[in-house]
Amino acid sequence: MSSTTPGQQEIVASLPLHLRPFVAVQDPDAQYTPRDHAVWRFLMTALTRGLAQTAHPVYLEGLSRTGIALDHIPSIDEMNACLAKLGWRAVVVDGFIPPAIFMEFQALKVLVIALDMRSVEHLLYTPAPDILHESAGHAPFLVDVDYAEFLQRFGEVGMQAIANAHDHELYEAIRELSILKENPATDPDDIANAEARLAALGDSDGEPSEAALLTRLHWWTVEYGLVGELEDYRLFGAGLLSSLGESQSCLDDERVKKLPLTVNAVETPYDITSTQPQLFVTKSCRHMSQVLEEFAATMAARRGGADSLRKAIDAKVVCTAEYDSGVQVSGVISEVICDAVGNVTYLQTRGPTQLACRGKELYGHGIESHKEGFGSPVGLLKEFSRCLSDYTVDELKAHRIAVGEAVELEFLCGITVRGRLEDVLRQEHRNLLLSFSDCSVTALDGRVLFDPTWGRYDMAVGARITSVFGGVADRENYQLYKPLPRTTTPGSKPDPRLMAAYALLGRRPSGSAPNSEVNRESEEVSAFAASEVQSLRACLDDYATEWLLRAEILRVGDVGLPEDLLSRAREELDALVVEAQHRRALALVFPESITA
Template identity: 65%
Template sequence: MQTQQEIINSLPSHLRPFAAVQDYRRYTPRDQAVWRFLLHQLRNNLSQSAESTYLEGLGKTGISLESIPRIEEMNDGLREIGWHAVVVDGFVPPAIFMEFQAQRVLVIAVDMRTFEHMLYTPAPDIVHESAGHAPFIIDVDYAEFLQRFGELGMHAIASRGDMEVYQAIRALSIIKENPRASAEQISAAEHKLTAAIAANDTPSEAALLSRLHWWTVEYGLVGTPDDYRIFGAGLLSSLGESVNCLDDEKVKKLPLTVDAISCAYDITCEQPQLFVTRNCRHLSQVLEEFGRQMCVNRGGAESVRQAIQAQTVNTAVTNAGLEISGQFSDVLTDAVGNVVYVNTTGPTQLAYQGKELPGQGIACHKEGFGCPVGRLQAMERCLSSYTVDELKQHGIAIDTEVKLDFLSGITVVGWLKKILRRDQKNLVFTFEGCTVRSLQGDILFDPAWGVFDMAVGAAITSVYGGSADQDAFPLYRVAEKSEAVYTPADDGHGGKLFDFYQKIRNFREASCQASKSILVNDAGKQKIAQWTQELLDAKFQEWLLYFELLEIAKMCECSEAVCQPLLDQLKKLQQEGDDNQRRLIQYGLDRLSP
C-alpha cells in the first residue's frame, strides 16, 4: 500500500506542490453529518436516474455513505484500475487539473462543503470530487476517455482572459463559501467575474474544450434524449439539480455533438439544457473530433497566430522535435502561408522531448527569442537531419564563418560556435557576431544583441499551451493557504454543538455493530430520550442535528414522546428557514417516512 506522500513523490516535480496530505482530523463531527446526509440522499435520488455503474463505483472506489472518504481507502480501490487520487487545497489551475487527469490521477478537493451550502457549493469540495467523479472510473472506456481529455486539456491554448476569468471564479467561490462574507464582498466579486467574462469575448481553444468538459464530464447524460441516465459529476453531487434535471419541460435534452462547444455555461445557476451521449465510445469520438482541430495537432502559421492572440506562454514544436516555449509575439510567413520566422517576448525556453536543453532556459533567453523556420537553399533535407560530416560538405562547420540561405530569402551570417545535437539530430546552432536579415533586408537579429541561438526546423508541426519543461519553466503557483476555502473549526457554542454530533455518531457506529435486540434496548432508548431533552433545552437552531437524533430515535423504535418533539422542532425550523433549508429538511422527512 502506497502512502499519500509516496504517491505525491511519484508525480512529475511541477505537480507535487499542488498535492496535499489529507489531515482527517480537520473534519468536524458536523462535516461528517453533512457528508452522511448528502450521500444517503443522493443514493436515494440517483438509484433510478444515475447510470448503472454509479452505485457499484461508489463502493469499488472506497467511498462510503457513512463517512468522508480517506484518501488511502480511495487509492486502495483506484489502484486496481490503474488510477490514483491526491487531495488538493482549494483551487487548481485548469491546465494543472488536466495534467493530473492525463497522469491518471484524480484530484480530490480536501475541503468539505459547509453546513450553509449543503445543496450547492460554489467551491470544489470532497463531495463533488470523490462521489461525483470517482465512481465511473471503474468503467475502463470512461477512464480512458477521461485520461485522453486530460492529455488534450493540458495542451489546449488558454488566453490571458481565460486566466482572469479563472481567478475571478476562484475569488467569488471562496467568498461565497465563507459564511462570514458580507453582501458587499459577494457583490464586488460577482461584478469582477461579470467584467472578466465580458472582456473575454473570443473563446480560446481551452475555453471551448472546457465547454465540452462541462457538458460531458460535469453535466453529461447517457442514453438518448428520450431515455437517459445521469453520469456527469456536477449532477451526481447536487441534491437539487440531480432531481430538477429530469424535468424535460424545463431542461432540454440534446444529442451530443462537437457543436456543444458553441454552448456557453453559467456556473451560478442550474443548466437550461443538457447533452446526451450514446455511450463512452461516442464520448471519445466527439472529443477526438474537437482534438483534430486543436493547434497541438495542426501546427502551422494559424496555430502560432492563435498563440500570439492568447498572450500567454505556449510552445511551438518544429519537425525536428525542438520545443520553443514563450509568449509568441510575431510570425512571418511566405506567400503560400508557410512559417518562415517566429518571435517570442519575455522569458523563453528551448527544450526537447519535454526536457530543457542545457544553456537554453529562461535565464539565457530572458528578453525573448527569434529564429528562422524552413529549409535551406541547395539542401534537400531539413537541416536537422544532416550529419556533422555532411554539414561540412555544405560549408557548415564549427569555428568558421557560416552563411545560411533559407528558401524564404532569410539569411543567417555569423561564426558558428556550437551545434547541440540529440538523437542524431541537429537542434540548435549557436552563432557569435551573427546577423539575420529578411528577404526585404530588415534586420531580424543584430550582432550587438549577443549570441544567436538558432532553433532548427523546416516547419512548425505543433503548437500547444504552456511550457515544454514546466519543472524548469513553471507557469502556475500554488494558492496560499489563506486563499483556500474557509472551513470553520469552531461551532460557535463552546464545542457543545459538535459534541452532540459526535455523541450521536458514536452511538450510531456502535449500534451498527449490535444485534437488533441490543439496538432497541431500554438503555439505548433512555440515552436518546436524555439527549433529546438536552438538545431541546440548548435551543440549537441546527436542523441537521435534530434530524440526526430523530433518525437514531426511529431506528431504535423510541416512543412518540421522544420522536414527536424532534419532529416538531424540525418542522418549525423548516417553516422559519430559507428555501434551501426547507428543501433539505423535506428531503430528510421524506426519507424517514414509512
C-alpha cells in the first residue's frame, strides 16, 4: 500500500494480518472522474425515487445514516464515520475477492466495498462488483440490528462451509468474465470464450458443496431478498436495490413467482447473467436467522464424524478436521478409515498440513514440518476409560507411557502404534500430540499406516472428530488465499475537456425544476459565466452521443443556465436515449421532461 488516510490506516491495522493484503486504498479525488460522480448522481436519484414506495422503509433512512450521499461517490472515511456508530466498519477491495475471505470480513463486522464505479456503458447493470452495489445496496440495512446480526452470523457460518474444487474454478471463471466485460477494450472473442467456460462449469452434474448451497441462501436473502408477506412485500436485497431494471420488473407477480423463504431455498440455483424467475419472501430478519441456523445445523462443522470427513475428501481442497481434544488438522483430507459401525479410526491428509489447537498453530507443526501430509489414529485406547488427552503426566507414566521409553499403544479399533516416545505436547492441561521415533503404525488387517523409515511420527490425540470445516485453523500461518492482480487492460484515458464539463456541472446543486428534493436551497448559486455556458454549448456540439452530459445540464436546470441550452439538452437527450430501461430511469430523474 502507498498512503492511506488515518481512518483507513486504523482499520487496516486492526485487521488480522492475512486479511490486510486484500484491502485496497481509496483516493476519491484520483480514482473517480467527474463523469463517474455524474453516473452515481443519476443512478442514486433514479433508484431512490423508484424505490421510495417499494423498498423496505429502512432503506432510505439507512442511506443517510451510513454516510451515503446522493450527489457524490462516498469516501470510505465518510462511511466509516457513520458505520462506527453501528459497530461496523468498511474497507475497499479491488473487485472480486475469494468467498471465504469475504465471509471472514463479514464475520468481523467489516463491510467489503468494491473500489470501482460502474461505467456509463454499464449504467443499469455491471458485470463486476462496484461501489454503488456494495455501499448503497448493502450498507443501509445495517441500521437494523436484526439484519446486522444476521449478516455477521452469515459470515461466521460461511467461513466454515466446505467449498470444493469446482467452486474455486467457478469463482475464477466469474472473476475473469467480469473483468473482461467491464473493460471496453476487450476483444469480443475473449468475452465469448470466457462465457463458454463459465457456461460449461455451470452445467456440472456434481452435487453442490456446502459453500455453494450457502451461496444460494445468500443470493435469495442478502442479494435478492423480499421481506413481508407473499401478497405485500418490500425489497431489501442489495441486487434489487442497485438495479434500476430488476427493481421494477421483479414487482410483476405473474412473471416473477414469489415463494415463502424456507431452508429449501438452497435447492434453487441462480443465474447471475439473467433476471430471476422467482424470489423468496422472508417474514423478517429474525426469520432469516432461523433459516440460516437450520442450514448451519446440517454442516460438517457441526456434525463431525465420518460423513463430514468424506465430504471433505470429495471436496479435494484444504479442510480442517477437529478432534474432541481440540487438536485441528488442516490439509487436503485424502482418506478416512472407519470400523464396522462407522466410527472414525484413522484420518490421512496429503500435501502441506498444519496442526493447530483452537485456531493457533502448534509450535513446530506448520506446513514446513508436514509437507507430505499427516496421518493419525482416532479413538480410545484399550483398557483406557477416558480419552488419552485427559490423562495427567503421572497417569501416563502409570500406563507405561513416558518420554524416552519404548511405548506401545493399542487402540480399541485394532490400530497399534509402537515406537520410542520423544515428546508429549501439552496445552491447557491436555495431551495434544505424542511424537515418536523408530515408529510403526499398523491397522487391524496388517496394513502399514506408518513405517519407521519415514522419519518422526507425530500422533494427534483424540477420541472423536467433532467438527470438519472448510479452510485452515490458523489463517495467519497457513494462508490459503492471496490477492490476485487485476488482469484487465486499462481503457482509454478520460477526455480532459469532457471531464472539465462534468466537473463544472458537478459543482452545482440540482436545479429547482426537476430535482427539488435534493436542491440545496441554503446555498447561493451564481449564474454560470458566459465562457462556461459557451464551453457547454461547444461540448454538446462535439460530444453528440454523450447523453449523460445532457442529463447533467438538465439536473442543474435553471440555476444559472439559459433556457435555450436547457431546451437543446432536453431535445437531444430525448432523441439519444431509445433503450426502454434507460428511458424509464430518465423519466424518474426528469419526470417533467422525459416520457418513459
